Amino acid sequence: MRKVLPFIGCFVSVSGAFAQPLLPAEKPNIVIVYADDLGYGDIGVNGAQGVKTPNIDRLASAGVNFTDAHCSSATCTPSRYSLLTGSYAFRGQAAVLPGDAPLLIRPEQATLPRMLQASGYTTAVVGKWHLGLGNGKLDWNKEIKPGPREIGFDYSFLIPATGDRVPCVFVENQRVVGLDPTDSIRVNYRVKLDGYPTGTEHPELLKQAADPQHNNTIVNGLSRIGFMSGGEQALWKDEEFPFILTEKAKTFMEENQHKPFFLYLAFHDIHVPRAPNEQFVGTSSMGPRGDAIAQMDWCVGQVIEQLERLGLDEKTLVIFSSDNGPVLNDGYADQAVELLGDHQPSGPFRGGKYSILEAGTRMPTIVYWPGTVQAGTSSALLSQVDWYASLADLVGHQLQPGEAPDSQPLLQAWLGKTSAGRDVMLEEAYTYGLRQGSWKYIQARKGEAPRWIEQGKGIASGMANYPQLYNLEADTAEQNNLAESYPELVQQMQQTLEKILDE
Numbered sequence: 225m226r227k228v229l230p231f232i233g234c235f236v237s238v239s240g241a242f243a244q245p246l247l248p249a250e251k252p253n254i255v256i257v258y259a260d261d262l263g264y265g266d267i268g269v270n271g272a273q274g275v276k277t278p279n280i281d282r283l284a285s286a287g288v289n290f291t292d293a294h295c296s297s298a299t300c301t302p303s304r305y306s307l308l309t310g311s312y313a314f315r316g317q318a319a320v321l322p323g324d325a326p327l328l329i330r331p332e333q334a335t336l337p338r339m340l341q342a343s344g345y346t347t348a349v350v351g352k353w354h355l356g357l358g359n360g361k362l363d364w365n366k367e368i369k370p371g372p373r374e375i376g377f378d379y380s381f382l383i384p385a386t387g388d389r390v391p392c393v394f395v396e397n398q399r400v401v402g403l404d405p406t407d408s409i410r411v412n413y414r415v416k417l418d419g420y421p422t423g424t425e426h427p428e429l430l431k432q433a434a435d436p437q438h439n440n441t442i443v444n445g446l447s448r449i450g451f452m453s454g455g456e457q458a459l460w461k462d463e464e465f466p467f468i469l470t471e472k473a474k475t476f477m478e479e480n481q482h483k484p485f486f487l488y489l490a491f492h493d494i495h496v497p498r499a500p501n502e503q504f505v506g507t508s509s510m511g512p513r514g515d516a517i518a519q520m521d522w523c524v525g526q527v528i529e530q531l532e533r534l535g536l537d538e539k540t541l542v543i544f545s546s547d548n549g550p551v552l553n554d555g556y557a558d559q560a561v562e563l564l565g566d567h568q569p570s571g572p573f574r575g576g577k578y579s580i581l582e583a584g585t586r587m588p589t590i591v592y593w594p595g596t597v598q599a600g601t602s603s604a605l606l607s608q609v610d611w612y613a614s615l616a617d618l619v620g621h622q623l624q625p626g627e628a629p630d631s632q633p634l635l636q637a638w639l640g641k642t643s644a645g646r647d648v649m650l651e652e653a654y655t656y657g658l659r660q661g662s663w664k665y666i667q668a669r670k671g672e673a674p675r676w677i678e679q680g681k682g683i684a685s686g687m688a689n690y691p692q693l694y695n696l697e698a699d700t701a702e703q704n705n706l707a708e709s710y711p712e713l714v715q716q717m718q719q720t721l722e723k724i725l726d727e
């Protein structure tokens with residue numbers, strides 16, 4: 225049975241003896257600020273060396289900074305699927321999607337934004353989507369359906385997939401922005417279209433060289449995955465992303481300032497291609513990857529300033545996090561490896577994007593809510609899949625059977641009122657890991673680990689064809705495999721894992 229807190233006049237007994245008011249009487253606004261590919265160690269408060277993040281650090285010093293909070297998966301689409309549905313990604317067969325994939329979340333599925341709508345919220349998504357659009361026969365020149373609206377967002381302004389995938393256009397309320405009707409957009413992920421030049425054929429047109437997978441359509445001097453033709457007037461300029469996205473977010477908050485709103489603001493930074501605006505070029509010592517972090521930090525500052533300007537900062541719960549671990553070379557020659565210096569994108573953890581090791585899913589995570597959340601750090605074991613049930617508690621929504629099946633109501637942990645988080649937590653990459661306290665188990669994988677993770681991206685995948693068991697308390701970097709010393713624990717954790725996978 226899930227515990228549901230009635231909203232108005234809600235009192236929660238923390239110690240058991242005295243009732244304490246946990247929440248203000250009004251429904252708070254909820255803002256999820258979601259960075260892309262940002263590692264645990266990429267923010268100042270977690271030890272960043274090559275870039276300063278004063279705005280994020282300010283959130284951390286006034287809010288709760290989490291040291292063991294995770295996205296659900298080590299790649300983007302699966303993590304976003306879990307965030308919005310409260311289901312582990314494997315249940316939806318979520319994997320990194322091409323830019324012309326159909327909408328992954330079925331319109332009849334329960335979603336976080338729809339749950340909040342039903343609780344009186346106006347909802348918006350601004351930024352990177354990467355959850356598919358349409359029903360498989362997508363025509364980018366018409367209304368794009370189903371999309372965010374059909375799964376609970378009143379307003380949407382999207383980078384449809386990722387910056388490195390076509391089509392390179394914004395989609396607002398399910399129509400391409402600025403499209404000239406006489407210049408139709410076509411997209412194909414298999415066959416070259418008679419459209420823009422490609423990086424393979426015209427490397428001289430590129431601002432950054434790219435690997436063969438990212439060497440198709442050139443837009444704005446950067447080659448992308450996939451082929452596209454038409455839509456010339458609608459093409460984006462990557463360098464304008466930070467201003468356009470923060471402006472849309474600020475406008476949404478302003479227009480909805482008098483009623484509760486939910487904003488899911490998903491930055492493109494610091495995903496590839498990294499093309500920060502000239503305002504941020506050179507602000508870090510790490511080239512475009514560091515400059516993109518500084519740019520993203522500036523955007524965070526803009527959001528907080530807007531909340532303060534509107535007098536909403538004490539009425540708004542802000543959650544800052546990222547969708548998967550860090551990667552340096554993800555297909556473009558942007559000097560992320562060469563200019564890294566002493567900076568450790570994964571912090572003290574090993575692995576990164578695509579990896580089942582801790583850095584794949586352990587995310588920089590901050591909860592900020594002046595007046596309600598007290599400053600501190602928390603070591604609670606938490607997953608973004610829990611945001612659904614936790615926010616349901618916050619707004620007084622009772623989950624129905626089958627709704628958000630993997631989501632645990634851990635609101636008090638998210639608000640920093642207790643360090644009791646999850647007992648067990650699934651981690652997904654191209655295999656499965658399980659956390660249980662400070663123990664980390666990685667299932668044996670049939671066959672070899674995909675070579676491109678280690679060899680192409682230079683990231684320890686953590687995948688092996690034998691079981692692995694680590695004690696993170698003594699071995700943060702998962703280097704001392706204890707599986708042979710603790711066969712019973714390995715067996716128990718394998719069974720727990722199978723039970724989750726079979727549910």
Ligand code: NG6
Binds near residue numbers: 300301449
């Ligand atoms: C990979 C891309 C990578 C990135 C990733 C998705 C190749 C070789 N690599 O397939 O560049 O786009 O997908 O990133 O194609 S994510 O953050 O959206 O998961």
Ligand code: CA
Binds near residue numbers: 260299300495
């Ligand atoms: Ca990502």
